[in-house]
Amino acid sequence: MKSSHDTNVTGQFGPRARAYVESAVHAQGADLARIAEMAAATRPGRAIDLGCGGGHVTYAMAPHAGRMVACDLSDDMLTAVADTARSRDMTNVETARASVEALPFADGGFDMLGCRFSAHHWQDVDAGLREARRVLKPGAPALFVDVVAPDAPLLDTHLQAVELLRDTSHVRDYAIAEWREKLARAGFTVATVTTWRLRMEFPVWIARMATPATLATAIRVLQDSAPEEVRQHFAIEPDGSFMLDMAMFEAVAG
Ligand SMILES: C[S@@+](CC[C@H](N)C(=O)[O-])C[C@H]1O[C@@H](n2cnc3c(N)ncnc32)[C@H](O)[C@@H]1O
Secondary structure, X not given: OOOXXXXXXXXXXXXXXXHHHHOHHHHOOHHXXXXXXXXXXHOOOEEEEEOOOOOHHHHHXXXXXXXXXXXXXXHHHHHHHHHHHHHOOOOOXXXXXXXXXXXXXXXXXXXXXXXXXXXXXXXXXHHHHHHHHHHEOOOOEEEEEEEOEOOOHHHHHHHHHHHHHHOOOOOOOOEHHHHHHXXXXXXXXXXXXEEEEEEEOHHHHHHHHOOOHHHHHHHHHHHHOOOHHHHHHOOOOOOOOEXXXXXXXXEEEO
C-alpha cells in the first residue's frame, strides 16, 4: 500500500528528531529572539507551537507562558521535545500529537501561537491556518516563520524542485503574497512581515534529512545546470551550499 502524506512526514522527521533538536540552523535566529520577545510582552496563559519539530519555538515561548503546548504529527519529535524541556526544567511544557489541519483543542483556548518551518509540509495549509485561527482568542498574536518562494516562476520552480528532492515530504514554499492572502482568508490581520536570507550548508542540509545519495546527486545536477538567474539568486556555491529566502509574519487573530 502507498503511504499517505502524513505518514511520509512522520517517516521523514521521526528518525531525525535529535538532529532537529541539535540543528544550529533551527536552534538560533533573530526570529526566535523576536518570538521570545513577543511572548515576554504577551505573557500568554496558554501558548501553542504548531509543528514544533525539535521544539525551538516552544523553548523560546515557555519561559513566558503559563502553559506551553508543543504540537506535532511525529511522536518521536514530541518525545525529543518532552525530554529536552525536562532537561531545561521547563515544567510547563506539554506535548500533543495532532495534525495542524485538525487540532484537538477547543475554540479560543490559546493566547499566543508560534509556527516555524512547518507550513511548507502541510497538505492543506488553508485548513491549518483556519485551525490556528480557531484555537486562538481574538486579538491573540500569531507568528509564522517559513522559507518563502521568490516571485519569479523560474526561481520558484527551482526552489520547490530542490526542496522536494531533498525531502519527499515537502509540499510548497509559498510566496509572501500567497502567505498574506492565506492568512487574511483564515481570519488573521498581518501586522509585520520581516524577511532575511539563511545560508544552507549543503552537506549539513542533506545529512539532516538523510537524503538518499541519488537524490542529493540530482540536486547537484539541477544546480549545475541551472541558468545564471537561478545561480545568482540562490547564491549557489561550488559545493551546492546556497541561500534561502525566509519570512516572519507577525499576525493577530481576528
Ligand atoms: C522543520 S520541522 C519544524 C522545526 C521547528 N518548528 C523549529 O522551529 O525548529 C517541521 C515539523 O513539522 C511537522 N509537521 C509537518 N506537517 C505537519 C502537520 N500537518 N501537522 C503537524 N505537524 C506537522 C513535522 O512532523 C516536523 O516535526
